Amino acid sequence: MTTSEGEQGGGAGVGQTPGGGGAARPEERLEQAVRAAEQALIEFEIAVETFRVEVENFSRLHEQKLGPMYARLEELDARILEARAARSEDPEDLRRADEARARLMPIPGVEELLNGWMDGDGLFPEAAAMLTDRPVRPPQRVRPSEEARKLYRDLARKAHPDLAQEDAERVRREEFITRVNAAYARGNEAELRELAEEWAAGPELKRAPSAGEELYARLEWLSRRKEMLTLVARELEEGAIGSMLRLAPDDPDGLLEEIAGRLRAQVTEREAELAALLA
Secondary structure, three states: OOOOHHHOOOOOOOOOOHHHOOOOOHHHHHHHHHHHHHHHHHHHHHHHHHHHHHHHHHHHHHHHHHHHHHHHHHHHHHHHHHHHHHHHOOHHHHHHHHHHHHHHOOOOOHHHHOOOOEEOOEEOHHHHHHHHOOOOOOOOOOOOOHHHHHHHHHHHHHHOHHHOOOHHHHHHHHHHHHHHHHHHHOOOHHHHHHHHHHHHHOOOOOOOOOOHHHHHHHHHHHHHHHHHHHHHHHHHHHOHHHHHHOOOOOOHHHHHHHHHHHHHHHHHHHHHHHHHHHO
């Protein structure tokens, strides 16, 4: 996902008239520009949201699958420094060993202070789930299935709040899309299908014609929204997890296995080094 995805197709259809005959009135051309900008923004927002889900899932699976190996490496590094310090009795070696061990020690009193919600390593999964309204169990894969992606994109295009012209309809769409996003984040195909059936059976409000002033205001809002989404997309792409995902955009789950293999090799090397120091 790149920040240019939402910029494609933004000018499609501008200035055209039904049947291709004659010049469109200025207000008609402006309305066509608004429609094109709305569709381009929706496509961009879908791309940003799908990438955000992948980044979040990758982060959670990264911690679940690789966290224990990272912890093992840190423990081995501390023990290696302690073994070196015991051999050399050098004050500088002793200081490094003490600092490494201190970084691994939990913060005293945190669990009691926060009534069992967290310890020195952060929030417990149950507490995080309560605060974020997400299931305790992490996802089983980084990217939802192709069918889930197809269902999500179709629903997002049909029910996007930006297509509403009345406040009540916008609220209805926002509430519905929130449920769609949650189902997609869980990769729940069955729930997405149920939501598609619900939307198809729901009320469909006709789009009222807009005055010229409203159209100009709409274009300005769409422009500001696009700028905001561009910043969100850039932050996702340039973050640590987003940068890792870009290394293997077609197989993010395989990337996790590749990293795990490297970490296992590093653990083996550290264990051999520690054994040699203690021999």
